[in-house]
């Protein structure tokens with residue numbers, strides 16, 4: 162085996178190790194997506210699921226039809242972090258959905274909305290009727306906009322129309338920082 166060949170192997174090996182430890186420094190992964198408490202008089206849910214695209218990429222999709230005109234939407238979002246069961250963590254917020262769509266307010270809500278709005282049709286002002294969807298939403302660890310400790314998380318979002326709970330969506334994900 163020539164010296165040149167050995168050097169090339171060494172460079173290649175170094176390159177691979179270096180790339181894995183830098184590019185894959187952190188990992189974000191959806192682990193479950195649950196839609197329940199569905200009020201069929203208000204909404205039918207056609208799709209609520211995750212799809213594994215590759216080892217590092219899982220997409221989230223929701224597709225539903227609002228059967229009536231929604232003008233008064235309240236959104237209650239809460240974050241949980243796993244620590245022998247999911248415990249409330251940091252945020253527990255309620256926003257006026259229609260007001261938000263007119264002029265986004267509430268920093269954590271804006272942050273989450275900005276992540277998924279390009280994958281959805283929730284981008285116009287009230288009233289809402291008919292199709293509502295989020296299709297193929299995915300996020301890489303680099304896309305996570307805030308420092309996040311490693312762990313398992315749940316974002317529980319409850320959707321109310323005219324003060325009636327019409328849908329509850331649970332988004333579970335794991336985040337691992339600085340793998341290597």
Ligand SMILES: *[C@@H]1O[C@H](CO)[C@@H](O)[C@H](O)[C@H]1NC(C)=O
Pocket residue numbers: 207224225292294296
């Ligand atoms: C949502 O589901 C409905 C009913 O199955 C379908 O007609 C529509 O094309 C779907 N929308 C998207 C964005 O996939």
Ligand SMILES: *[C@@H]1O[C@H](CO)[C@@H](O)[C@H](O)[C@H]1NC(C)=O
Pocket residue numbers: 237239249253254255
């Ligand atoms: C979160 O907010 C909701 C609605 O405001 C309230 O009912 C609930 O008790 C709160 N949970 C925690 C853990 O603060």
Ligand SMILES: *[C@@H]1O[C@H](CO)[C@@H](O)[C@H](O)[C@H]1NC(C)=O
Pocket residue numbers: 279280281282283284285
């Ligand atoms: C809202 O999203 C839909 C679907 O992605 C897109 O076709 C439409 O142009 C968007 N509308 C606005 C006002 O951004």
Ligand SMILES: CC(=O)N[C@H]1CO[C@H](CO)[C@@H](O)[C@@H]1O
Pocket residue numbers: 181184185217
């Ligand atoms: C080993 C491993 O997970 N490699 C991934 C590192 O990140 C790049 C870019 O995101 C992926 O293409 C690799 O598959």
